[in-house]
Amino acid sequence: MTEYKARLGDRSLFPKLKYRVYANHAGISAPSIAVSHAAQSVYQDYEERGVSAFLNWLLQRNRLKEKFATLVGATAQEIGLTQNTTRGVIDIALCFPWNQGDRVIVFKGEFPANVTPWQRAAELFGLQVVYLNTADYLTDVNSALTTLTAELKRGARLVAVSAVEFQTGFQMPIAQMAALCHEHGAQLFVDAVQACGIVPLSASEQGFDYLACGSHKWLMGVEGCGFLYAQKDRAAELKPNVAGWLSHEDGLGFLLQGEGLLRYDRPLKKSIELIEGGNTNAAGFAALEASIDLIQSLGVSTILEHVQAYHDRLEPHLLDRGFTSYRSKNPAHRSGSLCVKPPPGISVVDLQHALSNAGISTAIPDGVLRFSPHWPNSHAEVEIIVTEIDAYLTRAPRS
Numbered sequence: 001m002t003e004y005k006a007r008l009g010d011r012s013l014f015p016k017l018k019y020r021v022y023a024n025h026a027g028i029s030a031p032s033i034a035v036s037h038a039a040q041s042v043y044q045d046y047e048e049r050g051v052s053a054f055l056n057w058l059l060q061r062n063r064l065k066e067k068f069a070t071l072v073g074a075t076a077q078e079i080g081l082t083q084n085t086t087r088g089v090i091d092i093a094l095c096f097p098w099n100q101g102d103r104v105i106v107f108k109g110e111f112p113a114n115v116t117p118w119q120r121a122a123e124l125f126g127l128q129v130v131y132l133n134t135a136d137y138l139t140d141v142n143s144a145l146t147t148l149t150a151e152l153k154r155g156a157r158l159v160a161v162s163a164v165e166f167q168t169g170f171q172m173p174i175a176q177m178a179a180l181c182h183e184h185g186a187q188l189f190v191d192a193v194q195a196c197g198i199v200p201l202s203a204s205e206q207g208f209d210y211l212a213c214g215s216h217k218w219l220m221g222v223e224g225c226g227f228l229y230a231q232k233d234r235a236a237e238l239k240p241n242v243a244g245w246l247s248h249e250d251g252l253g254f255l256l257q258g259e260g261l262l263r264y265d266r267p268l269k270k271s272i273e274l275i276e277g278g279n280t281n282a283a284g285f286a287a288l289e290a291s292i293d294l295i296q297s298l299g300v301s302t303i304l305e306h307v308q309a310y311h312d313r314l315e316p317h318l319l320d321r322g323f324t325s326y327r328s329k330n331p332a333h334r335s336g337s338l339c340v341k342p343p344p345g346i347s348v349v350d351l352q353h354a355l356s357n358a359g360i361s362t363a364i365p366d367g368v369l370r371f372s373p374h375w376p377n378s379h380a381e382v383e384i385i386v387t388e389i390d391a392y393l394t395r396a397p398r399s
């Protein structure tokens with residue numbers, strides 16, 4: 001196997017990437033050659049050996065669980081593999097041991113992936129959904145936490161929040177939220193897809209109960225893979241409402257160990273592996289391991305520092321040109337995304353198109369211009385971005 005080496009600010013593992021600046025890792029990452037080669041090696045193995053390749057990649061996924069666990073400060077037994085972030089939210093929403101009338105707290109401003117499944121669970125299990133506002137945290141974290149406390153005191157079973165907000169890049173105070181939840185008998189569910197791979201996370205230190213994450217953003221894998229963390233005692237309390245054939249203990253034995261093992265009464269797993277009900281995306285998870293190896297070789301904190309230095313250069317140029325920045329003044333609430341509103345009268349849609357045509361990939365979630373560079377982005381890109389923004393602002397129509 002070829003050894004690939006990641007270097008901060010060095011794009012040489014992305015030789016085919018056509019954009020001059022790819023600042024869209026909060027959207028969809030472009031895979032490195034390490035990632036595409038890892039996926040191809042799975043296809044090649046299956047091409048050559050068919051079913052005999054299966055065990056190889058099953059073992060690879062078990063190894064990968066250790067790596068997910070390291071990323072989020074958990075143990076491999078507390079990790080289950082999913083297709084994406086959303087699937088992880090759905091699994092907990094369906095399997096949580098709800099009682100009719102329970103209250104679940106969600107946030108306006110969140111990506112819908114962390115709202116829709118709770119609304120559906122409310123419909124199915126007779127729950128009440130309470131909406132708080134992510135915007136309150138940007139204004140004043142302490143006062144937002146006081147509002148959360150007041151809702152928790154009214155009684156709530158679960159709070160669902162993102163570790164980093166998708167359209168502002170604000171890093172939420174999840175450790176404080178988890179502590180408040182526990183003080184009032186609730187649990188904290190974290191959507192970590194805008195954090196994992198760029199913001200250090202630790203279940204053991206931050207105390208969240210569940211975490212869901214997909215692969216194609218800051219983990220720099222390809223779409224269709226993800227993982228779900230559930231603290232082990234929480235996992236044991238889940239209802240097996242999404243169980244499939246591989247959710248049973250020894251669920252594979254009847255295919256490998258001879259006659260008489262085909263049964264339907266085997267106990268269901270009491271760990272979060274319960275959610276792995278059937279066969280999965282072998283190539284995607286192999287690709288993801290290659291990407292995580294590169295990220296871990298640099299270290300998540302080091303990558304975050306590199307990205308903050310990028311934003312430290314870019315943000316003042318944007319402010320000088322009349323943009324409004326959502327970046328927190330407090331470094332503890334910053335993340336990989338720098339999100340800004342264009343000057344009054346400038347269309348964010350047209351600006352993003354102009355940047356794209358000039359070879360700069362950004363996103364505009366909820367009408368906010370988002371720059372999300374990662375470890376391969378060089379600080380020298382800032383000059384390219386500023387030059388192209390100036391070129392656009394000079395010719396742009398103003399409404």
Ligand SMILES: Cc1ncc(COP(=O)(O)O)c(C=O)c1O
Binds near residue numbers: 086214
């Ligand atoms: C905060 C957040 N959660 C969830 C998603 C969706 O993730 P997935 O497609 O992995 O379910 C996104 C963006 O796509 C997001 O920004």
